[in-house]
Amino acid sequence: MKVRKAVIPAAGLGTRFLPFSKTVPKEMLPVLNKPAIQYIVEEAVASGIEEIIIITGKNKRSIEDYFYNNAELELHLQSSGKLDMLKMIHQPTTLANIHFVRQKTALGLGDAILTARSFIGNEPFAVLLGDMIMEKSLSCLNQLINVYNEYKAPVIAVEQVPDLEIGNYGIVLGEKKGERLYRIHRLVEKPKTELPSRMAIMGRYILEPDIFDILNDTKPGVGGEVQLTDALQTLTSKRSLYAYQHEGKLYDVGNYLGYLIASIEWSLKNEDIRDSLYIFLKKLIADIEEKN
């Protein structure tokens, strides 16, 4: 069955971005001139996804507003002849069939995905975390869909991370099955002790509806949250689950270092500003080195 539907969980409290995220969703942080969540919707659409459900929560109203028309602004841009801008603000409303549902309480990523159960029904589906972005041309989701189509089994994206960072991620251990493919034996959410693996789960998944019953029975884990990683560990005792070390890089914009790195790297690829930014950064680094 074709992967047609995607879930974008965006209901988290975003505590790493407080105080900013007290009222503004971190998923709306701009990278260049677009909010993070728009890149994620674009990646899904470019990978063949037809229906998207965004999981929202308290203080997340602006995400919904962003994907609907703003008649007053559109009228103003139309009457003042700013047609390029009109096109730009209209574009997010035409990207895909986007639906919204609220997670009642931010009980964790696993609980957020469970909220999409009736929307997904009986088909395979994609999950794209609302705070991890990637350049469209390399679409991680597309790579996962190709693996899913070949192996007909759930698959998750992983990247190698430095030793020091493994405590920030879900880590997978598995046996190599192909150049970039692993069959997973074990998953550990934010490990506190050393593990013989640095393969970190990177926010893109293809799952099947059998995950919902497992999520329903999953008790809160690390941080008191219902963890998708724990449900996936249960899944491995029932069937094959794969990890794919995808090409390209996902940027975690849900913390401010990751956000700054994404903003700088993406800006250095933008032809309107890259030259000026490059000159600025070069001078800044030279000044810092001189002072040291």
Ligand code: UTP
């Ligand atoms: P994170 O763990 O990165 O987000 O979840 P968080 O909990 O909002 O952030 P911190 O750790 O407090 O800073 C990854 C994605 O899952 C969503 C988040 O919105 C984010 O896009 N999420 C997380 C939910 O939808 N519901 C939850 O209960 C938790």
